[in-house]
Amino acid sequence: MEIRARAPGKIILCGEHAVVHGCAAVAASIDLCTQVLLQSSQDGDVGLLQLELKDLNLQFSWSISRIQDFLPSETLPLSSSVECCSSDMMERLIALVAEHNIPEANIGLAVGVSAFLWLYISIAGFKTAKAIVTSNLPMGSGLGSSASFCVALSASLLALSGTISSASDQDGNLVLGERERELVNRWAFEGERIIHGRPSGIDNSVSTFGNMIMFKSGELTRIKAGLPLKMLITNTKVGRNTKALVAGVAERAGRHPEAMSSVFKAIDAISMELSTIIQSGASDDLSIIEKEEKLQELMEMNMGLLQSMGVSHASIEMVLQTTLKYKLTSKLTGAGGGGCVLTLLPSLLPSNVVEKVIAVLESHGFQCFIAAIGGGGVEVCVNHRL
Ligand SMILES: Nc1ncnc2c1ncn2[C@@H]1O[C@H](COP(=O)(O)OP(=O)(O)OP(=O)(O)O)[C@@H](O)[C@H]1O
Ligand SMILES: C[C@@](O)(CCO)CC(=O)[O-]
Numbered sequence: 515m516e517i518r519a520r521a522p523g524k525i526i527l528c529g530e531h532a533v534v535h536g537c538a539a540v541a542a543s544i545d546l547c548t549q550v551l552l553q554s555s556q557d558g559d560v561g562l563l564q565l566e567l568k569d570l571n572l573q574f575s576w577s578i579s580r581i582q583d584f585l586p587s588e589t590l591p592l593s594s595s596v597e598c599c600s601s602d603m604m605e606r607l608i609a610l611v612a613e614h615n616i617p618e619a620n621i622g623l624a625v626g627v628s629a630f631l632w633l634y635i636s637i638a639g640f641k642t643a644k645a646i647v648t649s650n651l652p653m654g655s656g657l658g659s660s661a662s663f664c665v666a667l668s669a670s671l672l673a674l675s676g677t678i679s680s681a682s683d684q685d686g687n688l689v690l691g692e693r694e695r696e697l698v699n700r701w702a703f704e705g706e707r708i709i710h711g712r713p714s715g716i717d718n719s720v721s722t723f724g725n726m727i728m729f730k731s732g733e734l735t736r737i738k739a740g741l742p743l744k745m746l747i748t749n750t751k752v753g754r755n756t757k758a759l760v761a762g763v764a765e766r767a768g769r770h771p772e773a774m775s776s777v778f779k780a781i782d783a784i785s786m787e788l789s790t791i792i793q794s795g796a797s798d799d800l801s802i803i804e805k806e807e808k809l810q811e812l813m814e815m816n817m818g819l820l821q822s823m824g825v826s827h828a829s830i831e832m833v834l835q836t837t838l839k840y841k842l843t844s845k846l847t848g849a850g851g852g853g854c855v856l857t858l859l860p861s862l863l864p865s866n867v868v869e870k871v872i873a874v875l876e877s878h879g880f881q882c883f884i885a886a887i888g889g890g891g892v893e894v895c896v897n898h899r900l
């Protein structure tokens with residue numbers, strides 16, 4: 515059997531970090547994704563669990579009996595009853611991953627590989643298989659690489675275990691119902707917990723369900739954009755990790771509880787207003803230009819509040835200043851500390867302005883692209899004949 519799953523990355527239009535503290539945030543899927551190819555019985559590889567990270571040219575392999583010796587197996591696999599990874603289990607997973615020498619430059623991968631092991635064993639049990647992962651999302655850059663990795667893995671493993679087994683459409687993709695997507699999402703959240711420590715769940719939710727969502731206190735509301743949105747994404751290429759940034763904000767909130775709670779509350783109000791504007795249709799009193807101006811103002815306010823949380827970075831400030839010279843508004847997206855920055859491209863902006871701003875940003879060593887926003891969520895395709 516061969517299973518393919520793909521799950522999109524995301525941008526956060528408003529509300530990152532505050533969403534971890536129960537406030538509203540707005541996110542949309544983008545047309546960059548992580549793909550997992552799961553091959554169940556490999557001739558000659560019986561008794562092995564293999565993971566290949568193709569883009570990084572890295573391979574991991576464990577004998578199933580070694581994993582069984584190492585991990586308490588009484589309750590595994592769990593598949594339809596989602597459980598979180600205990601700290602004891604986490605220590606064992608880290609030890610299993612540490613048996614492979616991950617190059618120092620990729621050391622952040624250790625948590626991703628631990629999440630793979632946890633999802634694999636919890637959902638599929640001790641089956642022989644090989645997972646090949648590819649992604650065109652920049653890793654650790656604010657575009658939800660960790661969530662799309664966990665969502666694509668969870669979906670493929672739930673299909674392998676037979677827990678999700680819907681009919682296929684004409685392209686061979688499983689037609690996933692709401693409950694099946696919900697199960698994928700809950701497992702992906704557990705994977706995100708291993709990578710992030712304290713995720714809000716917004717990244718895995720938008721990757722699972724796609725389109726545009728508002729997310730608050732674990733609740734997802736779908737948003738139908740009435741306004742065409744075009745965003746330039748600038749990758750500063752400054753590496754950072756979401757877990758450390760989220761922990762840093764929590765520490766600041768611990769030191770200044772009243773001030774930080776006001777910051778979070780202001781962001782909540784900005785997210786609500788932003789979602790209302792995005793959803794308003796063409797028949798609304800305000801023209802598209804007026805709406806775009808409001809969005810720019812809200813993005814600017816959100817960015818100011820993110821600065822006050824301590825999650826900006828010199829590279830992000832450089833993008834803000836550069837785009838401002840062209841009267842364009844930008845904000846960081848995702849956890850900040852480097853990573854990616856969004857710039858709203860208003861509908862009447864001449865294309866030569868976009869070209870000029872991209873040229874200046876790229877002259878600083880940044881990488882710019884325009885991603886399509888709001889496509890579908892996770893897709894799974896099962897081929898029983900292989
Ligand atoms: N394709 C992948 N293969 C293996 N591990 C991955 C992959 N993509 C992401 N990861 C794991 O996720 C980590 C990056 O997650 P992190 O949350 O810090 O960044 P992000 O998800 O790209 O950004 P954000 O959370 O701000 O949207 C990597 O260090 C790795 O452990
Ligand atoms: C920084 C954060 O708010 C968004 C990361 O994309 C973390 C989270 O919500 O899990």
Ligand SMILES: [Mg+2]
Pocket residue numbers: 658659660661710717756
């Ligand atoms: Mg992440």
